[in-house]
Amino acid sequence: MSDVKTPSKLEKVLKAGHFAVTSECGPPRGSDPQAIMEKAEIIKDYVDAINITDNQTSVCRMCSLAACIRLKTMGVEPVLQMVTRDRNRIALQSDILGAASWDINNILCLSGDHQSFGDHAKGQNVHDLDSMQLLQTVRLMRDEGKFLGGDEMKRPPQMFAGAAANPFADPYEIRVSRLAKKVAAGAEFIQTQCIYNMEKMKDWMKKVVDRGLHEKTFIMAGLTPMKSVGMARYMKNRVPGMDVPDYIVKRLADTPKEKQAEEGIKICIEQIQELKEVEGIKGFHIMAIEWEEKVPEIVKAAGLHPRPQV
Amino acid sequence: MIVGEQKPLEEIWEMIKGHKKVLVFGCNTCVAVCQQGGNKEAEILASMLRMKATQEGADIEITNSGIERQCEHEFFEKSEDEVQGAEAVLSTACGIGVQFMAEKYAKPIYPGLNTTFLGAVEKFGLYTERCQACGQCILGQTAGICPIARCAKRVLNGPCGGSTKGKCEISKDVDCAWQLIVDRLNLLGRMDDYEKLTPIKDWSTDRAGGPRKLVREDLLDE
Amino acid sequence: MNAKKRVGHLKTLLPQVGIAPERIEMFNLSAAMGPRWAEICMEFTEKIRQIGPSPIWFALQARKE
Numbered sequence: 001m002s003d004v005k006t007p008s009k010l011e012k013v014l015k016a017g018h019f020a021v022t023s024e025c026g027p028p029r030g031s032d033p034q035a036i037m038e039k040a041e042i043i044k045d046y047v048d049a050i051n052i053t054d055n056q057t058s059v060c061r062m063c064s065l066a067a068c069i070r071l072k073t074m075g076v077e078p079v080l081q082m083v084t085r086d087r088n089r090i091a092l093q094s095d096i097l098g099a100a101s102w103d104i105n106n107i108l109c110l111s112g113d114h115q116s117f118g119d120h121a122k123g124q125n126v127h128d129l130d131s132m133q134l135l136q137t138v139r140l141m142r143d144e145g146k147f148l149g150g151d152e153m154k155r156p157p158q159m160f161a162g163a164a165a166n167p168f169a170d171p172y173e174i175r176v177s178r179l180a181k182k183v184a185a186g187a188e189f190i191q192t193q194c195i196y197n198m199e200k201m202k203d204w205m206k207k208v209v210d211r212g213l214h215e216k217t218f219i220m221a222g223l224t225p226m227k228s229v230g231m232a233r234y235m236k237n238r239v240p241g242m243d244v245p246d247y248i249v250k251r252l253a254d255t256p257k258e259k260q261a262e263e264g265i266k267i268c269i270e271q272i273q274e275l276k277e278v279e280g281i282k283g284f285h286i287m288a289i290e291w292e293e294k295v296p297e298i299v300k301a302a303g304l305h306p307r308p309q310v
Numbered sequence: 311m312i313v314g315e316q317k318p319l320e321e322i323w324e325m326i327k328g329h330k331k332v333l334v335f336g337c338n339t340c341v342a343v344c345q346q347g348g349n350k351e352a353e354i355l356a357s358m359l360r361m362k363a364t365q366e367g368a369d370i371e372i373t374n375s376g377i378e379r380q381c382e383h384e385f386f387e388k389s390e391d392e393v394q395g396a397e398a399v400l401s402t403a404c405g406i407g408v409q410f411m412a413e414k415y416a417k418p419i420y421p422g423l424n425t426t427f428l429g430a431v432e433k434f435g436l437y438t439e440r441c442q443a444c445g446q447c448i449l450g451q452t453a454g455i456c457p458i459a460r461c462a463k464r465v466l467n468g469p470c471g472g473s474t475k476g477k478c479e480i481s482k483d484v485d486c487a488w489q490l491i492v493d494r495l496n497l498l499g500r501m502d503d504y505e506k507l508t509p510i511k512d513w514s515t516d517r518a519g520g521p522r523k524l525v526r527e528d529l530l531d532e
Numbered sequence: 533m534n535a536k537k538r539v540g541h542l543k544t545l546l547p548q549v550g551i552a553p554e555r556i557e558m559f560n561l562s563a564a565m566g567p568r569w570a571e572i573c574m575e576f577t578e579k580i581r582q583i584g585p586s587p588i589w590f591a592l593q594a595r596k597e
Contacts, residue, residue, distance in 0.1 A: 085463070087508075111470045114462050114480050130465040133510045155351065166471045171492050174504060179319065181467060181505050240474040346554045354545070365591045489595040 006142070008105035008160035009077045010049045013283075014189065014218045019276065020283030021304050022079060022191065022220065023295050026052035028061035035111040036067045039292045048307055049077040049106055049190070055086060058118025065095055067101045079162070080104050083112025089130040089137070089148055096141060100157030108162045108191065109134040123266040132185040135161055139186035162189040165219075167204035168197065168243040176207045183217045190217055191285040194224035196235075197243040198274055204244070205280045214280030216238050221275045222285045224295060226264035229253045265294055265301075272302040311430075312340040312404045313437045314347060314423035323362055325420045326400055329370060333396035334359065334422070335389075335411070336376025337403035342435045347402030347423045349376030355402060355422060380407025386414065418455070428459075445515025445522065451508065453494035460487035466508040535591040555580065 004015050013020045023043050028035040041051060050071060054064040068078035080099050082092065096107065111131045115123050129137060136159045140146055145156040163182045165177055182190070195201050201221070208214055226232045229252035248267065250300035255263045268286075275281045284304070288294050299305045316322075334356040342348025347443055356374035363370045375392050377385040382401035385395070393399060400424035401408045412419040418483045427439040442459040447454060448466075458464045462480050468488030472479025476489040495501050512520065536558060543553035559572050 072469055111463055111465055116480050125463060126437050127463050127465065128513065130463070130467050131470075131512055132467040132507060136507070136510070164471065169469075170473050170475055171469070171489055174492055177501075181507060184505070185467070185507055236317075240479055241471055257356065341574060358549050361551070361588055364595075365550055365587050367591060367594065 004162050006105050006158040007103065008049075008158075010079070010106050010310060011160040013048045013308060015309050016308065018308045018310075019281075019304060020049075020218070020220060021047045021286065021307065022049045022083075023047045023050060023187070023286045023288065023292070023301055024053060025067070026053045026056060026289060027064065027067040027235030029061050029205075031062060033062075033067075033070050036062075036070050037074065038198065040074055041165055042292050043295045044074070044076045044283055046296045046305055046307065047286075048283075049079050051079040051081055051108060054081040054083045054110070054112070055118070057113045058085070058115040058120065060118065060120060060302065062273050065099055065104075068099060068104050070103060072102050077106070078104055079106040079108055079110045081110060082134065083110045083133060084129050084134055085115065085125045086128050087114035089215060092134060093137065093141065093147060096138060096157050096159070097153070100155070100159065104261070106139055106162065107159045109138065109187075110164055113190065126240065129161060129300070135163055135185040135187055160188055161186055162191060163187040164193065165190045166193040166241050167195070167201055168193070169241040170285065175204060175210060176213070179208060179210060179213055179217075183213055187217050189283075190219045192220065192222040193241060194222045194287055195275075196248050196270065197245050198271065199245075200243060201275070202278055205278050209280045214282075218282040219280055220285045221271075221281050222287060223268050223271055224287045224289075225268035225291065226252060226260075227291065228257070228260045228264070229255075231264075263300060268298055269301045272298070272304070276302075311343055311428070312406070312425060313344045313429045313439075314341050314404050314425040315348050315373075316351070316423055317401070317421070318360060319362065320478055322355075322420070322422055323359065323366075326359070326398060327363075327366070328372070328416075329398045331371045331373075331395075331397040332359075332400055333392060333398075334372060334374040334400045335380070335393070335401065336374070337378075337380040337401070337407050338376055339379045339403055341402065343431060347404070352376050352402045352422075352448050353484060355400075359400075376402075381410050383414075386411075411510065430527060442516075444511075444513070448508065448511060451503065452491050453498060453500065453503075453507070455487060455491045457487050457491065459486070460490070466511060552586075554581060554583060556586065 004011055010020055023040045025036060035179055042260060043050065052064040052067040057062055064081050068080045071078040109131045115121055115125050137148055138159055140148065141153065141157050142159055145153055147153055165179055232244055232249045232252050235242050236249060252260050272284055286295055286298060334352045336349035336352030337347055338349050345351060353374050356372050359372050363372065375389055377389050379385050380401060388444045396418065398418040399411060400420045400422050401411055404423060405421065405425040408419055408421045422432050428441040428443060430436050432438050432482055438460055441456060444458050457466055457468055461468055469486055473486040473489055476486055478484040478486045492504065495504055538540060539556060539558040542556055546553050546556065561568055
């Protein structure tokens with residue numbers, strides 16, 4: 001793959017051929033930066049970069065940009081998640097420049113959950129651009145130094161652009177086409193939704209590799225450790241686009257309650273070990289929301305610590 | 311056609327109760343098709359309002375009438391006297407008709423309907439949204455299904471990650487527009503079109519650009 | 533078929549103006565069912581008598597005073 005284009009540490013790790021590790025934090029529902037700082041402290045030495053979610057599930061929180069800046073002041077590498085639900089193209093480009101002014105070098109472009117899921121269901125949604133068009137915009141700003149309107153900009157953002165992918169979402173038959181589209185739109189890295197169905201994941205990766213997409217973008221497998229059999233069942237039955245095989249639920253159900261969390265962590269570590277062997281997987285995105293303290297343990301046990309210095 | 315829904319009776323009553331003579335005025339085109347604001351519905355509504363008025367002990371005369379369309383001058387001609395004779399009008403036309411009447415008559419014109427969307431009659435009794443009047447139709451590229459009107463997030467390169475079993479993440483009763491588009495592209499043997507990136511939209515022809523207008527110079531009077 | 537739908541619709545409209553939906557009913561019978569017709573008339577009249585005067589009647593009475 002080509003040379004490093006931005007100062008992004010994530011990009012450097014991936015292009016140097018290492019498995020990259022990222023995790024994510026949700027900002028607080030208030031203006032106290034403590035929560036972000038505490039979570040970041042716990043995981044910062046075990047990951048290459050930390051994603052900050054953007055009003056996830058349409059619940060209003062401190063903005064991702066501010067929390068990413070906070071991470072920068074701590075010497076931690078952020079990934080700015082940006083949804084197209086809440087901002088028009090002017091605001092999106094404006095925030096990208098704001099982020100770039102603080103040398104934030106990673107962005108994940110998303111559409112965002114519908115506002116009816118959150119606490120402001122009566123609000124408008126914007127979607128001036130969709131997630132693919134936002135990717136195109138980031139690349140235009142970075143590679144050509146231009147605004148969407150055509151004018152040139154000073155000190156263009158140096159952002160490593162990424163997108164999300166869900167190997168299990170419907171319609172299943174276009175899942176690989178969709179990835180191809182995101183790559184064509186400019187996605188340089190991909191973080192998938194959390195994976196439990198290894199067979200289906202390998203099947204998807206095989207198709208991705210057949211198309212050569214693994215050489216055009218860095219695919220990072222998303223993982224979330226299960227805390228309990230209840231969580232497994234919930235995710236299996238109540239979360240759209242989630243594929244939790246029966247054997248995972250059974251394995252947790254067969255474990256005594258007080259040991260289920262530990263078993264969930266074990267499963268996660270096994271998943272990482274298995275995925276390391278799958279062609280095209282270039283990293284891991286560990287989402288342990290409100291369970292950040294487990295990330296160090298997982299990363300260590302999966303043989304991914306210490307993180308490479310690039 | 312334009313679809314609307316009659317406002318709750320209580321809300322309508324609150325609007326008109328202060329008047330002494332109200333004309334309930336129907337529109338027999340779009341809103342008659344969805345059985346909400348046609349001349350027949352206006353008659354029923356007037357009757358219900360009279361029953362309400364009696365029980366409230368209100369001294370109010372409620373008449374009813376209607377015309378073919380409340381968005382064109384010519385149809386008002388034969389009802390001119392009736393409208394002039396009323397103190398206020400409760401129009402059961404869509405928002406266009408209500409406004410058109412307000413421009414024509416110097417008296418209060420109240421909306422009897424909530425105008426909701428532009429849609430088709432899937433079958434008698436079922437009306438669903440199809441068009442958002444964005445001013446830049448892309449139906450040629452999306453196999454005849456509009457992602458702006460039928461996708462809750464109007465994604466132009468869909469589906470989003472929330473599409474589940476052909477339904478939108480917002481409700482099991484809402485089809486995922488992009489599933490429909492993919493199915494139809496398949497049907498038409500045009501799946502290659504799926505990977506074409508839809509360009510960023512020019513929303514200036516949409517509501518965002520301001521109230522829209524169409525002029526045909528050749529049709530205007532001297 | 534149409535009449536049945538209309539009666540059904542009316543039953544949803546009437547409560548909005550305070551009139552009990554039981555006050556309107558539809559019965560299906562043929563011209564040959566004379567005795568049944570009489571029976572229905574009597575039963576329904578009795579039912580209405582039991583429900584009592586409608587709010588509209590009360591309102592009109594109040595007006596006269």
